Amino acid sequence: MSATAVHSLWTTAAGPIDKIQAPDIEYAQLAPVLIVVGAAVVGLLVEAFMPRKARYHAQVFLTVLAIVASFAAVLGLAEAGYGTTKVRIAAMGAIAIDGPTLFLQGTILLASLVAVFTFAERKLDPETHGTKIDSFVAQAAAVPGSENEKQAVKAGFTTTEVYPLTLFAIAGLLVFPAANDLLTLFISLEVFSLPLYLLCALARRKRLMSQEAAVKYFLLGAFSSAFLLFGIALMYGYAGSVAYARIADVVDGSIRTIDPVLADTMGNDALLLIGSAMILMGLLFKVGAVPFHMWTPDVYQGAPTPVTGFMAAATKVAAFGALLRLLYVVLPGMSWDWRPVMWGITIATMLGGAIVAITQTDIKRLLAYSSIAHAGFILAGVIAVTPEGVSSVLFYLGAYSFVTIGAFAVVTLVRDAGGEATHLSKWAGLGRRSPLVAAVFAVFLLAFAGIPLTSGFSGKFAVFKAAAEGGAGALVVVGVISSAIAAFFYIRVIVLMFFSEPKADGPTVAVPSVMTKMAIGMGVVVTVVLGVAPQYFLNLASQAGVFVR
Amino acid sequence: MENLIALLIAAPLLGAAVLLCGGRRFDRVGHLLGTALAATSFVIGAALFANMLTKSVDDRALHQKLFNWIDVGGFQADIAFQLDQLSITFVLLISGVGTLIHVYSIGYMEHDERRRRFFGYLNLFLAAMLLLVLADNYLLLYFGWEGVGLASYLLIGFWQHKPSAATAAKKAFLVNRVGDIGLSIAIMLMFTTFGTFAFGPVLGSVGETSEGMLTAIGLMLLLAACGKSAQVPLQSWLGDAMEGPTPVSALIHAATMVTAGVYLIVRSGAIFNAAPDAQLVVVIVGAVTLMFGAIVGCAKDDIKKALAGSTMSQIGYMILAAGLGPIGYVFAIMHLVTHGFFKAGLFLGAGSVMHGMNDEVDMRKYGGLRKYMPVTFVTFGLGYLAIIGFPGLSGFFSKDMIIEAAFAKGGTEGWILGSITLLGAAITAFYMTRVMLMTFFGEKRWQPDAEGHLPHPHESPKSMTIPMIILAFGSVFAGGFFSIGDRFLNWLEPVTGWDHGHAPISATTVTAATVVALLLGVSIAWVMYGRKARPVPVVAPRGSVLTRAARRDLLQDDFNHVVLVRGGEHLTRSLVYVDHTLVDGVVNGTAASVGGLSGRLRKLQNGYARSYAVSMFGGTAVLIAATLLMRAV
Amino acid sequence: MSFPLLTATAVLPAVGAIVTAAVPAARRTTAKWMALGFSLATFALAVLVVARFEPNGDRYQLVESHSWIKDFGVRYELGVDGIGVVLIALTALLVPFVILAGWHDADPLENSSSRWRPTQGFFALILMVEAMVILSFEATDVFLFYILFEAMLIPMYFLIGGFGDRAHSGSDAAAATQRSYAAVKFLLYNLVGGLIMLAAVIGLYVVAGSFSLNEIAEARASGELDMATNTERLLFLGFFFAFAIKAPLWPLHTWLPNAMGEATAPVAVLITAVVDKVGTFAMLRFCLQLFPEASKWATPVIVVLALISIVYGALLAVGQRDIKRLIAYASISHFGFIILGIFAMTSQGQSGATLYMVNHGISTAALMLVAGFLITRRGSRLIADYGGVQKVAPVLAGTFLVGGLSTLSLPGLSPFVSEFLVLVGTFARYPVAGIIATSGIVLAALYVLVLYQRTMTGPVKDEVRGMPDLRPRELAVITPLIALLLFFGVFPKPLTDIVNPAVEHTMSDVEKKDPRPDVEAAK
């Protein structure tokens, strides 16, 4: 049916409409998402019908099972060649099943799994009222400090809703990098954002900060998604479609002459430029790029630390996946327009994150700024616009997410009477008191700093190499300079831990359960393996480095 | 025979190694061992000498290569020795006088608890000095050159608990190092010019390069010689070096080491012969030092420093002679040898006096010692007569030859040089007479020492007097032995060459003039210090400007202090400041400014969600504007 | 496949590090002996490497090559040339002495908790550094080298910051602050250099498509690889900057005095005698070989900087009040000589520079370790706190003097040979530079003798009275070092024979020939 026909149909509103054809959905290829969504729904049912006492175990079990199953599905798809030879566009063009999708989904799932382990940790706080408690608020609706809250604590309530919320968020995250049209992009963004807003508000300690973080995250997130949506609207106006392939063709100019109806808008590059800028902004906000980064430190600090780790890892992975797909599939035709702008943003992000981090005094904020700087490094790889660029970014994301979750997991261990002792001064002399924990954290910090033989170095090397090969040598230079600046504050923490005398009233290091140990252990293993012998994973990333169109 | 050459060095080197590393167990026999090994070296030297005498003139040089030392690209240096007439002369002087001084030291250092180490150092010195004169290339010579410098450093500073000794040792080493720059650069120039720095090839191919290059090499060698031989402008260390034990002053700072510069110039004669400009500078340096040392020697009240001034002056003679070219080389060496005898004798005598006078060195506190120390008096007296050139004694012959040679240089230059050497002879006579009179004649002016004991002068033990006697023999007879029948000239001529020049006046006239100068000097000294009517004051009078300046080494130390020491201190201190504030400051400043920037940027993160929204809104606006702008451009 | 000797030489100390670190807290002495044993075994392997090395054989020998990170074009490629061999031997030689000298440096203080195991950590870190340094001398893959170049900073950093000199003036807290300042400065300085180098390493890959020295050299020789002039220069600068920081070259030197001053003497030796050599080594191997044209282009500036280092380092050494800082500045001066020799681009200069690396390692070790023994006895690093030590501890003073004399390059001690070669090599190419550098010998004498005079001579200070002389353990450290100084001073041939052919290769890399003597040239 030609566009003209549709047009007349719409204007006259008469005549019979063709039967709506049932959409053809490739359930097998969407299995990873469907499993998670299904589990999330089951989780809601569990919340509704299970007795309170049993919920925690049921939810944790369900969540872990869902993630593992979903990961198995991803592996199965990859094994079946959906990442390489059988790439395709599924769900009526809404979802792309290709290498980057599967790689990122796998990464997100693994990171989520590790994050869920830290969610489920219940041995950190001194046992109050005979109940093991986790990082989440006893009763979210209770006003902080109120009698209500005390009763909830006394009763040993926990917010087991976090698990279905997390599953919903994971489902959104899984779709986000796979989204193959702008509508799916927007919806999946909202699907993972909304649960995250809530998760941010659910910290057990320092609840005011937690709520503040949620409000800020929510308002700014909604603000940015409004921009994203307006961008989508403009883009739709320009191309007459929200499907990536179609837009890409229009941008390329390859179908310019086909459809006279669209001549008006398609000729109007302002729509394209403004629209793409606004969509970019929406994605850069999620990535945490300067100047759209300002929510990051506050939200990272206020959110419950396991959630912070989850956000910092999984959200970043998904958002970069979406950004990559947008830039590589939709907008390569106008890379002359967006590359200079992205250069500027990359430089600002690398330097801004690193510089502001220097004067931070809170470990979580420090890690937040560090994540901004790292976003800058990854952007350098994004800018390359080469297959190497894609695979280097994929590798970096994989490497980075485990370090991040591991680092935040360590943060949860260092506690004093007020909960987590996040002020840096409290970390003084940690190396003397708990050499092992400090050493592990030092490994993570060295990986952040990009010291060779850690995954951070391999990743950084990969993106810088891609950037240099893509002709962005100057970015590499800025990158190494900001790495040097960044090294300063990582090292400052190491100095503090190892070379300062412990304070008498310093924090204690909690002995966690096997869950957190696994999370941290996995972080260390991945950090070292990807540092020393990254070849296998690089292979994986480079095989996965091609987008389907 | 040539295999023995290495043994010359090995014997004292072994002694040094054993004595310095062997530890306490050698305390009781160390001095004997050291002396024995020094004597061994002398005996081997004598054997080699005897062997050399049996050979024909052309066949006398021996060569021994031990092994290849450095071999990099074209840079080839061997540990190899060359023993010719010139070397053997030095070998005999060094090991002979060296052995005597070892013997002397047995007595002199008897009560020093570190005597073993002293002998170790002495042996080390002998080894290094022999290496210096036996080396067959300049780099190996440099090895020995620095080795004697080290030994000299260790021995001057032997009494390290005295800050003055430690300072003097350091100064000697440093000043010598300045000279070493010269030797280093000379070797480098030789290498870049000739591709080698072995004596034979370098001296043999002098004709193949330009005179300018040879002048440069010559001047650099001269700089080295100035350092080692205490010539102006690097003479300042020698006086201070008298802080060392007296045998050291005798051996190193009178007889042997300080003459190394003369050896260097004579050895490099071929270079200087082809570089008249360099020769001229050598002569000037010699002449200036001759006068400088003599003037300083006149003003010093410290017996050793007076003798040190004299040493400087006498070496000035030698350098001057060496600068004359073939006319003077032989006489420079001859004076060097005779000087070795009488100056060593004089120093040993001075040591003997100090030994008897509670280590007092101020001549104004001596007087009338001839009755108390007869052997010392006689041997010192013979040395005195020799140095002032009393006819018939060693110094007479050797110095006279130099004066003749100076005149024989010819022209105005010859006249000027001749006059200076004559004047020098007169001054020498003056200050040496002064020393003699103040020490052995006149009233007793003895003063109690720090603990209040008056000295009880006494003759020194046999171990000290015997070497003095032997040296006195040398002082008396060596010159005559060498000169009669031109023995020394014939001996060395094959190595150094000889040219009799064209003397404007006859040898007899020169000799007569010399004697007149000598008498003049002695008389003036007698008038000033010898008459009963005018006793020598115990406290030095203020004296004229010149006297005061001369007492302070003609203000050279003051110059050094103000310009080099003070200036250097200021320089280093300001550099430390610069390093801290500027070089490091830039680094720290960069860090601080990044930190400052961080502090300011941090303020943007003000906690208000709305301002974050502003940043996002603005960012988007910029993003859009930039994208549009990019298209427009 | 033959036995991977080079890998084994590097892996052995790494294994030693792990084993040592795993020794229980209470068994400190076991850990020490274990570390010493491993370091000696490593030395034995290094001797084997020297023995297997054919000086006139292939350029790189004992080659090992395995695929490592294919995507980055990175191979695990090892091979040694003459320069690498002598430096490996030096490293393996010095580490046992460092361990022996630092025997008690990391004994825990009484009040420390039992879980903190400083002794084990100290020796494990030293062995770790050794492993990385040795491997970096063996790497013929730029990336592998880079990784080690950076990674060795970490153990070094902990050694400096975690095990400072217990002799300090002022309070413990102030000392801790200074120490961590020194450690951070060390790390950041070197990290900045390393990161700049990283940019250049990546650039090199982009240009050359390989990290293998051999492949790049071949591509260059066959004309396949033709770097644009500006690219080559930029890449060269990136590499050189990192090496110049590590070496260190004026004006990038200011980390060294802090680091050497605050670290214990054995660690200071490790810094200056071992780790810093990687910088100068890399200049020879990587800068000249990868970027010959740019090296020649940059030579004038580098020569000037090296000269400034020589004179400036020496003058600052004269002005120091702290013994260890003095030695640090002296080292800066010496590194100036080494760099001068490398960039003189004559066989004498480069052989001299290589020998200089070895000799400086031994002589600084001797001087610094004796200084460390001295400082441990008195508990102060200030020169002014000493005086008359030779009277109470003559052997200590004597060995200190020998160390000092080797530092001022006295003939007969090995540094003389190398220094003279460097001077001659420089003079042959740049006479004026040669002359200026020669003035360094006076300044060296000045700082050494002033140091000796102020600490060892003069009246015995009260605090020094009763100071014990060197103990057998300390003698065991210092005697072999002095013996080596003497041996190589008189007979450097074993070293030059190994080094000369390697230097000829380097010279042909930069297509330079020694200037011919004037006399021959005239003919």
Add this chain to the structure above:
Amino acid sequence: MSPVNYLYLAALLFTIGATGVLLRRNAIVVFMCIELMLNACNLALVAFSRMHGNLDGQIIAFFTMVVAAAEVVVGLAIIVSLFRSRHSASVDDASLMKL
């Protein structure tokens, strides 16, 4: 009337909404402004849909409405809990975390 005018209106509404977000302190009002922005988007989508003559834009508008509704649920929950803790819905009061 040309559909382009709807676009201008949409842009105007979007700007008004954005300005409101930047200027208003009350979290509820801020949130309403965001809703306004979303509705502006809807208007634009519908207008474009009309211009292009296909239904995509209109469908997206429906999705947007659903999303907006979901956002209201989550947003109000968060804002209310903040209000209950602080007895204030001012976004400026929520500035514990800064620098």
